[in-house]
Amino acid sequence: MTTETITPTPAPALSRGNRKQARRNTLIGWTFILPNFLGFLAFTLIPVLAAFALSFMEWTSFSAPKWVGLANFQRMFASDSFWIALRNTVVYALGHVPLTMALALILAMLLNRKLKGIGFFRVAIFFPYITSLVAVAVVWNMLFSPDTGPINQFLHAVGIAEAPGWTSSSDWALPAVIITSVWRDMGYYMVLYLAGLQAIPTELYEAAEVDGASAWQRFWNVTIPSLRPTTFFVVVMLTVSSFKVFDLIVVMTNGGPGRSTTVLSQLIYQEGIGEGKFGYSSAISLVLFIIVLTITVLQFKIQQRRER
Amino acid sequence: MKRTTLAVIALAVTAGLGLTGCAGAAGPAEPQAADGKTKLTVSVWNYAGTPEFKALFDGYEASHPNVDIEPVDILADDYPQKVTTMLAGGDTTDVLTMKNVIDYSRYANNGQLQEINSVVDKVGKDNLASIDAFDINGKYFAAPYRQDFWLLYYNKDLFKAAGVEDPKDLTWEKYTELAKKLTSQADGKKVYGTYHHIWRSVVQAISAAQNGADQNSGEYGYFQDQYNTALDLQKSGATLDFGTAKSQKTSYRTMFESGQAAMMPMGTWYISSLLQAKKDGKTNVNWGLAPMPQKNDDGKVTTFGSPTAFAVNKNAAHSDEAKKFIEWAAGEEGAKAISKIGVVPALQNDSVTAEYFKLDGMPTDELSKKAFTPGDTALEMPVSDKSAATDKILNQEHELIMVGEKSVTDGIAEMDKRVKSEVLGQ
Numbered sequence: 061m062t063t064e065t066i067t068p069t070p071a072p073a074l075s076r077g078n079r080k081q082a083r084r085n086t087l088i089g090w091t092f093i094l095p096n097f098l099g100f101l102a103f104t105l106i107p108v109l110a111a112f113a114l115s116f117m118e119w120t121s122f123s124a125p126k127w128v129g130l131a132n133f134q135r136m137f138a139s140d141s142f143w144i145a146l147r148n149t150v151v152y153a154l155g156h157v158p159l160t161m162a163l164a165l166i167l168a169m170l171l172n173r174k175l176k177g178i179g180f181f182r183v184a185i186f187f188p189y190i191t192s193l194v195a196v197a198v199v200w201n202m203l204f205s206p207d208t209g210p211i212n213q214f215l216h217a218v219g220i221a222e223a224p225g226w227t228s229s230s231d232w233a234l235p236a237v238i239i240t241s242v243w244r245d246m247g248y249y250m251v252l253y254l255a256g257l258q259a260i261p262t263e264l265y266e267a268a269e270v271d272g273a274s275a276w277q278r279f280w281n282v283t284i285p286s287l288r289p290t291t292f293f294v295v296v297m298l299t300v301s302s303f304k305v306f307d308l309i310v311v312m313t314n315g316g317p318g319r320s321t322t323v324l325s326q327l328i329y330q331e332g333i334g335e336g337k338f339g340y341s342s343a344i345s346l347v348l349f350i351i352v353l354t355i356t357v358l359q360f361k362i363q364q365r366r367e368r
Numbered sequence: 369m370k371r372t373t374l375a376v377i378a379l380a381v382t383a384g385l386g387l388t389g390c391a392g393a394a395g396p397a398e399p400q401a402a403d404g405k406t407k408l409t410v411s412v413w414n415y416a417g418t419p420e421f422k423a424l425f426d427g428y429e430a431s432h433p434n435v436d437i438e439p440v441d442i443l444a445d446d447y448p449q450k451v452t453t454m455l456a457g458g459d460t461t462d463v464l465t466m467k468n469v470i471d472y473s474r475y476a477n478n479g480q481l482q483e484i485n486s487v488v489d490k491v492g493k494d495n496l497a498s499i500d501a502f503d504i505n506g507k508y509f510a511a512p513y514r515q516d517f518w519l520l521y522y523n524k525d526l527f528k529a530a531g532v533e534d535p536k537d538l539t540w541e542k543y544t545e546l547a548k549k550l551t552s553q554a555d556g557k558k559v560y561g562t563y564h565h566i567w568r569s570v571v572q573a574i575s576a577a578q579n580g581a582d583q584n585s586g587e588y589g590y591f592q593d594q595y596n597t598a599l600d601l602q603k604s605g606a607t608l609d610f611g612t613a614k615s616q617k618t619s620y621r622t623m624f625e626s627g628q629a630a631m632m633p634m635g636t637w638y639i640s641s642l643l644q645a646k647k648d649g650k651t652n653v654n655w656g657l658a659p660m661p662q663k664n665d666d667g668k669v670t671t672f673g674s675p676t677a678f679a680v681n682k683n684a685a686h687s688d689e690a691k692k693f694i695e696w697a698a699g700e701e702g703a704k705a706i707s708k709i710g711v712v713p714a715l716q717n718d719s720v721t722a723e724y725f726k727l728d729g730m731p732t733d734e735l736s737k738k739a740f741t742p743g744d745t746a747l748e749m750p751v752s753d754k755s756a757a758t759d760k761i762l763n764q765e766h767e768l769i770m771v772g773e774k775s776v777t778d779g780i781a782e783m784d785k786r787v788k789s790e791v792l793g794q
Contacts, residue, residue, distance in 0.1 A: 120478070121452060121453075121455075121456040122455070122456060122478035122479070122480060123478070139790065140786075140790075141790070198617065201615045201616065201617065202615070202616055204615055205612055205615045205616050206609075206611045206612055206615065207609070207611075207612050208612065208616075209615070225611055225771065226615065227611075227614070227615045228610070228611025228612070228614055228615055228771045229611075229771065229773065230768070230773050315764075316614075316764065316767045317614075317764075317767040317768055317771050317773060318764045318765065318767055318768040318773070319764055330760065333449050334449075334756065334760070335756045335757055335760075336452065336474070336756075
């Protein structure tokens, strides 16, 4: 993380009074951010740094931490559970990010017109996002129920005899979770895309039309490039949230059946809070942090190259 | 563009570092001697929904007017984590309720609890069920006040309707036969012969108890028969299938109280809720109790259970008062106080059992009374620092066997392999 301190360009030959004024301004600026920054310091920054330090220690919370060097990491890379959780997390992200983006964009295009009652549809699509996550998980679990659930009833009706067991099957549990999370998140990202769409100047479309561009060409050559900043923001946010997914999976499958939907954040919780191995679970969170940081930095690099 | 990029970085970072807070009860305020009374703090879970605590506290306050008990209420799901956090932070809550023996062994072995041999001796070791679970090299750091064990609940009306006798002296074979016989589909209402809840204990703990085996051993061949029984019941439709029960988050209470299950192996904690549900008119199920089905046909009854105990915090603000309270709660007075609301006390003697069966709404037949005095009650999970990690693995593999993704043999082989490598380090 880099923070730039923005210093006002000094006017030539500052008089003493001016310098005093400048210092006062700086002080006032600091006091404005202080309350929030203190909270951030106490509840986020310091714990995060402490967790990094704990990655190299063994600590059961009752006795003093013991320095063990890289032992936690050796154990992690030798454990099946870690690799399974990493694989599940990556699969989840690869499913969740593109699907949510595509659906959010399609919905935004559909709802980006002036019609009576369009507001209702926008709200309807956005609604899952503000619904309690536990309620969402429980309802979808019922929909996915292997024998009596409406989804499988429907599949049987259209002639699919061997409908998947969804959350009670290792192969289908992760797709089931992805479907649920896409349905839940698409409304939020749709709103972001709507804002992006509405910021595109209509002149561009008019000019393209005069030049005889088809609807598809207009979409491809005007809409997509104009939405680039929005898309970039959406991708970053979605990627970070995919790697941190926890609550939905805990309520829907709790990592099961077996370990088929256990993700990294859940492994961190199980090992640390569940079994009291705080050092080991901090090491896993450090790895998760590095993965997310690397991906985000890469995304920024790619974005910067595009902007040039 | 630069500025937007910065804003995006700032946003992404805040999103990335956003912490999900977890709700927990606030720590107790420093106990003060208000109006000359001693304020005794006790950690409890779900105070409103667990009436035994109120019964004990009210009973104690009535006979000890100089003490004021203050519950430190914690969410049931977060309880072990929260207590661990409290202890690590040097919290001074006087009495700590030990929700299970695995947590107990962790706290005791880490020197977080006071030794209370004197209390245990005064209550009397011989009368306290499962007191051995709390013995750490001859020292006791907690005294059990309640003891839950597993038995078979059954629906008398469904038994009558199917024309079968009460479930006396069941072996697992007879039980399976009976369950299939009791399964019926009448005018759109399915009645299952039995209901096996999704917990691994339904298969594994009972199997370990009846085979005299250790669930931390890393050798699980003895689970074989019990899994075959469970899968056979599931395949024949005599119980709700595991996948459905899991994805619908089926409530075992609903299954039994709505008459969808003729039998159900379950712990004795369910008795008090069942009595309450009947009192509130939520159900009219005509129920009885029977001993758990057995592996052998020799008339001996072996089941499993888990005690709940009180311990004194090493940093307690009022150690002596805390010990006095535990002595009362684990003793006859406390036992009678919780018997009155249908909770099974750890102190077992004839007068307590008699008191228990006087409860309004309790079945009074001989079989139910017999179910109440099992011959042998093994611990649900052994007291060991390895139990938590083993529990997780056994649970994951249990799910895979029950949803039919792994054969019983493969599942057991995987349990052996994983517990040996991940927990025992072999």
